[in-house]
Structures are given as structure tokens and as C-alpha cells.
Amino acid sequence: MAVKLGILGLGTVGTGTVQLLQDNVGRHPLLQDIEIYRVGVRSLTKPRAVELSPEVITTDLEAIVNDPAVDIVVELMGGLEPARTLILTAIKNGKHVVTANKAVISRFGGEIFTAANQAGVYVLLEAAVGGGIPVIQPLKQSLSVNRISAIMGIVNGTTNYILTRMQTEGSEFDHVLADAQKLGYAEADPTADVDGLDAGDKIAILASLGFDGRINREDVHCEGIRQVTKTDIAYAAKLGFVIKLLGIAQHLDEDNSQLSVRVHPTLVPHSHPLASINGVYNAILIEGEPIGQVMLFGPGAGAGATASAVSSDILNLVATLKTNTAKPNPLLACRHQNYSEITPISELVTRFYARFLSKDQAGVIGRLGTCFGNYGVSLESVVQTGFQGELAEIVVVTHNVREGDFRQALAEIQAMESIDSIPSVLRVL
Numbered sequence: 001m002a003v004k005l006g007i008l009g010l011g012t013v014g015t016g017t018v019q020l021l022q023d024n025v026g027r028h029p030l031l032q033d034i035e036i037y038r039v040g041v042r043s044l045t046k047p048r049a050v051e052l053s054p055e056v057i058t059t060d061l062e063a064i065v066n067d068p069a070v071d072i073v074v075e076l077m078g079g080l081e082p083a084r085t086l087i088l089t090a091i092k093n094g095k096h097v098v099t100a101n102k103a104v105i106s107r108f109g110g111e112i113f114t115a116a117n118q119a120g121v122y123v124l125l126e127a128a129v130g131g132g133i134p135v136i137q138p139l140k141q142s143l144s145v146n147r148i149s150a151i152m153g154i155v156n157g158t159t160n161y162i163l164t165r166m167q168t169e170g171s172e173f174d175h176v177l178a179d180a181q182k183l184g185y186a187e188a189d190p191t192a193d194v195d196g197l198d199a200g201d202k203i204a205i206l207a208s209l210g211f212d213g214r215i216n217r218e219d220v221h222c223e224g225i226r227q228v229t230k231t232d233i234a235y236a237a238k239l240g241f242v243i244k245l246l247g248i249a250q251h252l253d254e255d256n257s258q259l260s261v262r263v264h265p266t267l268v269p270h271s272h273p274l275a276s277i278n279g280v281y282n283a284i285l286i287e288g289e290p291i292g293q294v295m296l297f298g299p300g301a302g303a304g305a306t307a308s309a310v311s312s313d314i315l316n317l318v319a320t321l322k323t324n325t326a327k328p329n330p331l332l333a334c335r336h337q338n339y340s341e342i343t344p345i346s347e348l349v350t351r352f353y354a355r356f357l358s359k360d361q362a363g364v365i366g367r368l369g370t371c372f373g374n375y376g377v378s379l380e381s382v383v384q385t386g387f388q389g390e391l392a393e394i395v396v397v398t399h400n401v402r403e404g405d406f407r408q409a410l411a412e413i414q415a416m417e418s419i420d421s422i423p424s425v426l427r428v429l
């Protein structure tokens with residue numbers, strides 16, 4: 001008998017998934033054992049790019065998750081509610097769930113996976129991070145014997161597109177954002193993407209898988225790219241770096257007692273594997289023992305790519321249902337019970353880039369150096385190249401420093417009579 005799907009949402013990803021499942025020739029033969037049984041939408045009158053018989057489409061999403069005939073609920077509607085409640089109801093009713101919803105999983109994953117384990121069902125989420133790039137299953141299965149020390153990646157295509165264009169064209173953020181919205185790369189409300197929140201959801205999920213514990217989403221420090229200017233991109237290039245929005249989860253110490261999970265624009269050395277990932281593409285670099293470095297690269301969004309990830313999860317569940325094993329598969333289930341402790345950003349040890357505007361007075365660089373020295377900040381390079389009107393522009397790159405100490409030094413520098421402003425402070429990989 002065919003496995004019956006109840007799909008919630010027929011937007012970009014829902015449509016791509018239905019198209020892939022309907023066009024199943026030449027793909028894995030198990031796809032032929034799937035029936036698109038119900039599809040839930042908000043509007044019945046909206047034109048659709050796929051053909052589905054009228055009894056399949058409904059606006060009653062609760063009826064789908066409560067329908068005893070539905071085997072797998074595929075949540076592709078997005079948002080927190082009613083997605084969270086519908087997922088929990090599906091689980092309570094003994095249905096497996098596939099979701100692309102990083103927002104709901106990063107915030108309510110604890111509740112959802114606890115409920116799923118109790119009900120003996122699986123919640124799979126390959127599409128939630130890196131779109132079509134297989135990264136969730138690799139972390140859960142292929143790489144799971146490794147001791148992971150770092151996961152870092154470009155996990156938001158919109159911001160990578162904007163930063164790439166700012167870099168290649170020398171344009172400012174606002175101009176490129178407006179253009180990206182016109183071209184459909186950025187959403188009308190770009191907040192979740194440009195403020196680093198979408199990347200924060202994704203790195204929280206990856207950190208949980210790589211570092212073996214649940215992550216409280218509120219502990220993830222998130223900075224976006226609104227403050228990145230073409231001036232900084234140009235200085236970074238002169239110094240041998242490219243600016244990327246990175247999600248980073250890493251152990252900070254040898255004994256693995258400190259875990260940092262964060263999102264921020266970062267100066268990445270030109271020689272680093274993530275430096276060459278441009279446009280809407282995503283890439284995730286995983287470091288582990290004994291494997292070393294693995295980088296997963298590909299399309300992080302889009303109908304077809306994301307449908308590929310959603311359908312691979314569906315396939316996994318179809319195989320599970322067909323083999324009919326009563327015992328849960330520990331490689332598919334979530335195994336975390338406890339929350340990981342996240343080290344506050346002030347304890348991060350990293351290099352920094354900072355740009356200062358100062359009055360063109362003798363001895364300013366000396367005073368900067370003395371103040372940094374008082375806080376244990378050692379400088380890798382200091383450049384005074386340009387002028388902005390009457391003000392001299394000074395750019396420094398530090399050696400590794402505790403963030404809290406660096407910020408204290410900056411506060412003191414900001415108060416100096418000769419310093420006009422500190423327009424940018426960015427971390428360096």
C-alpha cells in the first residue's frame with residue numbers, strides 16, 4: 001500500500017516537492033510508493049503550478065494532522081504557529097514528520113523531539129539547514145563517529161548574495177538589498193536574513209547535532225550585515241580578507257568545556273575554503289577527529305534544491321515504514337536530553353578588525369597602541385591610509401584577544417578626545 005503524505009504548505013518548497021514527487025521516473029523506485037494524499041494551504045483560489053485533484057487540497061490543516069490515513073506529515077508552511085502545534089498534533093497522532101522549518105525547530109526542538117521520542121516517531125529536517133545540501137543526515141550518520149571540534153558555514157544565501165555583490169561592485173548595502181528584493185533574492189521583509197536570525201536558527205540546529213546537546217536559541221549571539229560597508233569590504237580586501245556572514249559553533253578550549261555558537265560578519269582570509277563561496281550558495285565546513293575537514297557546498301535554497309532535501313527525508317521514512325521495524329532507529333531519532341551550556345560572547349577569543357576615524361593629530365596611533373596594550377590586546381597590523389574629510393582613517397587587526405577585554409579597550413578609545421568615532425568592529429577568522 002502507498003505511504004500517504006499530508007503536506008502542509010504549497011508555496012516555493014511545497015510546490016517543488018510536489019513536482020519532484022509527481023515526476024518520479026528515473027529517481028529512487030521507493031518514490032513510486034508515495035501518495036500525495038492531502039495538501040493544506042491558506043487560499044483555495046490561488047493559482048498553483050502543480051496539478052492536484054480538488055479533494056486533495058484543503059484549508060483545514062488540522063484535519064490533515066488528525067486524519068488516521070496520513071502516515072507522514074510534511075510541514076512546509078513556515079512560521080512558528082500554527083506550524084508548531086500542527087507538528088505536535090501530528091506526532092501525538094503517531095505520524096512521522098518532515099519539516100523545512102528551522103525557525104520552529106531551533107526554538108521548539110526540545111519539545112518536538114521529546115514528544116517524537118515518546119510517540120516513537122521521527123522528525124526529519126534535512127531542508128531546514130543548507131536547503132538542498134545534505135548536512136543534517138551527514139552529521140547524524142556519516143560523520144557521527146567523529147569528535148567534532150568546529151562547524152562553520154555560510155548558511156544564508158540572501159546575505160551571501162548581498163555581500164558578494166557589494167564586494168564585486170563596490171556598492172553599499174542598502175542599494176544591493178533594494179536590488180536583491182526587486183530580483184526576488186531577498187524577501188520584502190528581509191529582517192530574518194539580513195539581521196542574522198535565519199543563520200542563527202541554522203547554526204543552533206547544526207551545533208546541537210555536532211556537539212551533542214540541545215541549544216537554547218536565545219544563547220546564540222546573532223549579528224547581521226546591515227553595518228557592513230563598502231569601505232570595510234575594500235579595506236578587508238587590501239588586508240587579504242573577504243567579509244562573509246558566518247554561523248560558527250566551536251569548542252573554545254582543549255578540554256571541550258566551552259562551546260561558542262554565534263553568527264556575525266567575519267573577515268575570512270582569501271586562502272580559507274569559505275572565502276570563495278559566492279552568490280546565493282551555501283557551504284558548511286565541519287572539522288572533526290579523525291576526519292579532519294569536510295566542506296559541504298551547494299544550493300542553500302530554491303524550490304528544486306530544497307525539494308530534494310525534503311524528498312530524501314520522505315524517502316527515509318517510507319523505507320522505515322516499509323521495513324516495519326518496531327524498534328526505533330537511533331540514527332534517525334534525536335538522542336539529546338540536555339541543553340549545552342553556551343559560552344557568552346564576551347569570553348570568545350578571536351582576532352578583530354576595527355576602523356577608527358580620528359582627528360589628524362600627532363601621536364594618535366601611539367595612544368591607541370598604549371590603550372590596547374593596557375588591556376592585553378596585541379596588534380597584528382595598523383594602517384592609516386585614507387581620509388574622510390578632515391578625519392584620518394585608521395584600521396587595525398589584532399592578534400587573538402578575549403572579546404570582553406577588547407571591548408573595554410574600545411570603550412576607553414572611544415572616549416579619547418582625538419577619536420571621532422569607531423565606525424566598524426568586525427571579527428576575523
Ligand SMILES: NC(=O)C1=CN([C@@H]2O[C@H](COP(=O)(O)OP(=O)(O)OC[C@H]3O[C@@H](n4cnc5c(N)ncnc54)[C@H](OP(=O)(O)O)[C@@H]3O)[C@@H](O)[C@H]2O)C=CC1
Nearest residue numbers: 009010011012013041042043076077078100101301302306
Ligand atoms: N524558500 C526556500 O528556498 C526555502 C525555504 N525553507 C523553509 O521552508 C518553509 C516553506 O518556505 P516557502 O515554501 O518559501 O514558503 P512560502 O511562503 O512560499 O509557502 C508557504 C505555504 O504555506 C501555506 N501556509 C502558510 N501559513 C499557512 C496557514 N496558517 N494555513 C494554511 N496554509 C498556510 C501557504 O499557503 P498559500 O499558498 O495558500 O498562501 C503557502 O502555500 C519555511 O519554513 C522556510 O523557512 C527552507 C529552505 C529553503
Ligand SMILES: N[C@@H](CC=O)C(=O)O
Nearest residue numbers: 155156157158300301
Ligand atoms: N532565506 C534563506 C533561505 C531559506 O533557508 C536564505 O536566504 O538562505
Ligand code: NA
Nearest residue numbers: 126129131133
Ligand atoms: Na540540507
